[in-house]
Amino acid sequence: MASPSYEHELNVALLAVQRATHLTKSVFHQNAKGTLNKSDASPVTIGDFGAQALIIAALQHNFPDDKIVAEEEAKDLRDNTQLRELVWGLVKDAKLDDEAAERTLGGSIKSADSMLDLIDKGDSQGGSKGRIWAIDPIDGTKGFLRGGQYAVCLGLMVDGDVKVGVLGCPNLPVSDSEPLKEGIGADASDEAGKFGILFSAVQSAGAQSRPLGPGALKPASTIAMKPLSNISDATFCESVEAGHSSQGDAAAIAKKLGITKPSVRMDSQAKYGSIARGAGDLYLRLPVRADYVEKIWDHAAGDLIVREAGGQVTDTEGKRLDFSHGRTLLQNKGVIAAPRDVHGEVIRAVKEVLGAKK
Numbered sequence: 001m002a003s004p005s006y007e008h009e010l011n012v013a014l015l016a017v018q019r020a021t022h023l024t025k026s027v028f029h030q031n032a033k034g035t036l037n038k039s040d041a042s043p044v045t046i047g048d049f050g051a052q053a054l055i056i057a058a059l060q061h062n063f064p065d066d067k068i069v070a071e072e073e074a075k076d077l078r079d080n081t082q083l084r085e086l087v088w089g090l091v092k093d094a095k096l097d098d099e100a101a102e103r104t105l106g107g108s109i110k111s112a113d114s115m116l117d118l119i120d121k122g123d124s125q126g127g128s129k130g131r132i133w134a135i136d137p138i139d140g141t142k143g144f145l146r147g148g149q150y151a152v153c154l155g156l157m158v159d160g161d162v163k164v165g166v167l168g169c170p171n172l173p174v175s176d177s178e179p180l181k182e183g184i185g186a187d188a189s190d191e192a193g194k195f196g197i198l199f200s201a202v203q204s205a206g207a208q209s210r211p212l213g214p215g216a217l218k219p220a221s222t223i224a225m226k227p228l229s230n231i232s233d234a235t236f237c238e239s240v241e242a243g244h245s246s247q248g249d250a251a252a253i254a255k256k257l258g259i260t261k262p263s264v265r266m267d268s269q270a271k272y273g274s275i276a277r278g279a280g281d282l283y284l285r286l287p288v289r290a291d292y293v294e295k296i297w298d299h300a301a302g303d304l305i306v307r308e309a310g311g312q313v314t315d316t317e318g319k320r321l322d323f324s325h326g327r328t329l330l331q332n333k334g335v336i337a338a339p340r341d342v343h344g345e346v347i348r349a350v351k352e353v354l355g356a357k358k
């Protein structure tokens with residue numbers, strides 16, 4: 001049997017992410033973002049809840065038997081009527097400016113109660129069998145609140161392998177050739193008619209980008225990592241949040257590789273999209289705490305997009321990210337993404353620097 005093309009899955013994923021970015025952008029431009037602190041002290045906003053509801057509604061309409069692993073849960077909204085009404089106010093009006101696209105997504109959500117139930121459909125425990133979608137409705141929530149980069153992220157895994165990945169990055173420049181900028185304050189969405197960028201990949205079919213838009217999908221172009229003949233010429237990106245990735249270890253690794261350019265700090269999986277389109281070269285995510293386990297929704301889409309653009313993505317020991325162990329990357333520590341032919345060299349430097357600390 002021919003391997004599936006995932007054409008319908010990709011189309012639904014692209015439209016669902018595009019619709020969700022309209023909701024997040026509307027929250028981004030309002031002062032009251034309905035921010036709550038979760039039990040791990042990380043923030044969540046009405047944008048995160050709303051985007052998750054919209055994406056799950058589209059997945060349920062098209063693929064009712066698929067499982068979903070999503071970051072957020074509806075409990076805080078069930079307990080807080082005012083917050084629920086704020087989110088519902090956004091969700092009920094969120095739609096793409098194109099009838100065919102809205103039909104594909106199944107149209108609007110019917111009521112506030114069904115919105116809560118949809119949010120809670122993202123509670124699958126994941127695993128190594130069957131079709132499982134991973135959703136991060138807003139990745140880089142801290143960046144989103146700061147006016148920096150963020151991404152709406154959706155990936156489809158089949159038997160633990162990522163087959164389709166989509167990243168909506170409303171605050172990245174539309175042009176693939178624009179150089180990397182620090183994440184803070186970058187806001188392409190304020191330019192008239194610009195909505196940011198939508199990255200996507202299907203396994204064995206390459207990676208693409210297209211401008212985010214208000215309705216039907218815009219035409220896409222193929223993206224590829226930038227050829228890098230000398231590793232010392234590399235630009236690397238890392239988290240803005242020092243609590244998410246060790247900036248000291250990254251600087252030591254860069255020094256070992258002879259890299260002299262300063263790092264570009266940006267929030268979210270916009271880092272994966274940026275190196276996949278050749279706007280930067282390396283992405284280093286170095287554990288700050290031994291006990292932190294990465295979440296699958298923080299990496300599924302970006303991992304595939306970088307690999308399909310000619311890169312390699314592993315953990316700090318050189319192991320591929322393994323999405324088959326539930327909601328977290330239980331078998332991995334940190335992330336190192338680089339063009340395929342220099343990845344080994346980067347891993348050697350990572351091992352030397354991290355090994356010397358033990």
Ligand SMILES: Nc1ncnc2c1ncn2[C@@H]1O[C@H](COP(=O)(O)O)[C@@H](OP(=O)(O)O)[C@H]1O
Pocket residue numbers: 042071136138139140141142143238239240241243244245266267268269288289292295298
């Ligand atoms: N101690 C830690 N180490 C690594 N990642 C962490 C972390 N604490 C939180 N995160 C994750 O870092 C993500 C943001 O990544 P980045 O630093 O690249 O912007 C967060 O996603 P959310 O913003 O979706 O919660 C969160 O899941």
Ligand SMILES: [Mg+2]
Pocket residue numbers: 042043044071141
């Ligand atoms: Mg979060």
Ligand SMILES: [Mg+2]
Pocket residue numbers: 136138139140297298
């Ligand atoms: Mg995240």
Ligand SMILES: [Mg+2]
Pocket residue numbers: 048071136137138139140141
């Ligand atoms: Mg998130």
